[in-house]
Amino acid sequence: MxxxxxxxxxxxxxxxxxxxxxxxxxxxxxxxxxxxxxxxxxxxxxxxxxxxxxxxxxxxxxxxxxxxxxxxxxxxxxxxxxxxxxxxxxxxxxxxxxxxxxxxxxxxxxxxxxxxxxxxxxxxxxxxxxxxxxxxxxxxxxxxxxxxxxxxxxxxxxxxxxxxxxLPEGPAYFPKDEMTDKPDRFFASEILRGKIFEHYRKEIPYCSEVIVESFKEEERLIRIQTLIFVERDTQKSILIGKKGAALKKTATAARKEMETFFAKKVFLETFVKVRRDWRNDEKYLSGYH
Ligand SMILES: Nc1nc2c(ncn2[C@@H]2O[C@H](COP(=O)(O)OP(=O)(O)OP(=O)(O)O)[C@@H](O)[C@H]2O)c(=O)[nH]1
Ligand SMILES: [Mg+2]
The missing domain is CATH 3.40.50.300 (P-loop containing nucleotide triphosphate hydrolases)
Structure with a gap:
């Protein structure tokens, strides 16, 4: 059975x-x-x-x-x-x-x-x-x-x-070699979002969202372009930090974890953008799944 x-x-x-x-x-x-x-x-x-x-x-x-x-x-x-x-x-x-x-x-x-x-x-x-x-x-x-x-x-x-x-009796729902229903790019965005949770305090983790704009797997490395949304200019400058130091530290930690997760070299780019009130934006959240 x-x-x-x-x-x-x-x-x-x-x-x-x-x-x-x-x-x-x-x-x-x-x-x-x-x-x-x-x-x-x-x-x-x-x-x-x-x-x-x-x-x-x-x-x-x-x-x-x-x-x-x-x-x-x-x-x-x-x-x-x-x-x-x-x-x-x-x-x-x-x-x-x-x-x-x-x-x-x-x-x-x-x-x-x-x-x-x-x-x-x-x-x-x-x-x-x-x-x-x-x-x-x-x-x-x-x-x-x-x-x-x-x-x-x-x-x-x-x-x-x-x-x-x-467990009830039933068939396998997914092929045996499948580990998850989510695509690689989802994990890339989650790993970076996790680092933002770890590296920043107060409201920054909660007002940030990460989007992977492009995810290109090449023979020897994966090129990943990400966009981090925040809600206000002040949050953007906290996220980036003095001379970009804070973001650099966060992105480096994320890149390292991505390299472990995908077992491949990763070239990670991060951009920060202000998108007012994205947490209430129906249009954005309709793609939330
Ligand atoms: N001491 C102790 N800490 C734990 C244990 N399990 C998890 N934690 C810690 O609890 C915190 C929350 O763990 P998560 O697994 O993120 O909890 P979660 O329920 O998924 O949280 P949300 O996604 O925010 O709902 C982390 O700091 C973990 O390291 C445990 O068995 N003992
Ligand atoms: Mg959780």
Whole structure:
């Protein structure tokens, strides 16, 4: 019997969804940073076993949308609730369970296997974990709970095993050599966006967006031209920095990570442009997928 399914990872911002997804897929498909709202898209990662295929989706952390881009982000979360075969709901030992809004209630009513991953157990004591676990049993009585530390790769294998055991019977949805549904240029833009999250403070990460204008793979290197949007001139000058130093540092870090990801030399160009209010721009966000 062959088993397959969409395994969708959801939960609040910053609980470790992308870290977990990267370990489960063995690839750095999803950007991880210490800041909340790092993930903006639904990112699929596919893994194959002899008699199963798992199609993971990492999703943006659940928030109340304040602007159109965040609405688009939350649409990814809603869709991944409706098309899931298995739900992996992630929480951590830091957030209080009552900060999870209506989602646990929705999920508790669903008729599919639910795994509750309690992450970051490296940061707490057994006693606190027991308390949390009890509270979560009340919120998600249908879920199987698995405490892990994604960062230390502790007990993540148990998550994998529980998923495989929960998969319904079905065919492989994607060819065996496919790792993800997203094209290379998407990962190029995500890697640069991740570096912006790491290198800048305050609002800069949230008001920036990266677009790959051209992506040309040649025999010995990949030429990538990117455009970074910000919303105001002041943000543009912060992004670029004195004599371009800040941008150069960010772009170099991004180039290095791209070279590892694509296993090839990368020639990266970055331009910065002001595009007022892009986060509310319907026309731009209609291409957001
Ligand atoms: N101590 C500890 N930190 C962790 C663990 N797992 C993830 N983190 C850290 O938590 C932060 C957030 O991790 P992400 O994987 O980006 O979280 P996310 O849920 O995808 O966040 P959003 O995409 O913003 O919703 C990062 O700094 C991770 O290194 C863990 O098991 N222990
Ligand atoms: Mg994430």
């Amino acid at each position: 062959f088993r397959s399914g969409f395994v969708n990872i959801i939960g609040n911002p910053n609980v470790g969804k992308s870290t977990l997804m990267n370990i489960l897929t063995g690839e750095r498909l999803s950007v991880v940073t210490s800041k909340a709202q790092t993930t903006r898209h639904r990112i699929m990662g596919i893994i194959n076993g002899e008699d199963y295929q798992i199609v993971y989706s990492d999703t943006p952390g659940i928030i109340r949308p304040k602007y159109k881009m965040q609405e688009a982000m939350m649409d990814f979360v809603h869709t991944s609730l409706t098309d899931a075969d298995v739900i992996v709901y992630v929480t951590d030992v830091i957030e209080t369970p009552d900060k999870n809004g209506e989602y646990p209630e929705k999920i508790a009513k669903m008729d599919i296997p639910v795994l509750l991953v309690i992450n970051k157990i490296d940061l707490t004591e057994q006693e606190n974990l027991n308390r949390l676990s009890e509270t979560w049993t009340g919120l998600l009585p249908n879920a199987r709970q698995i405490p892990v530390s994604a960062k230390e790769k502790f007990n993540v294998h148990a998550v994998h095993q529980a998923i495989v055991a929960s």
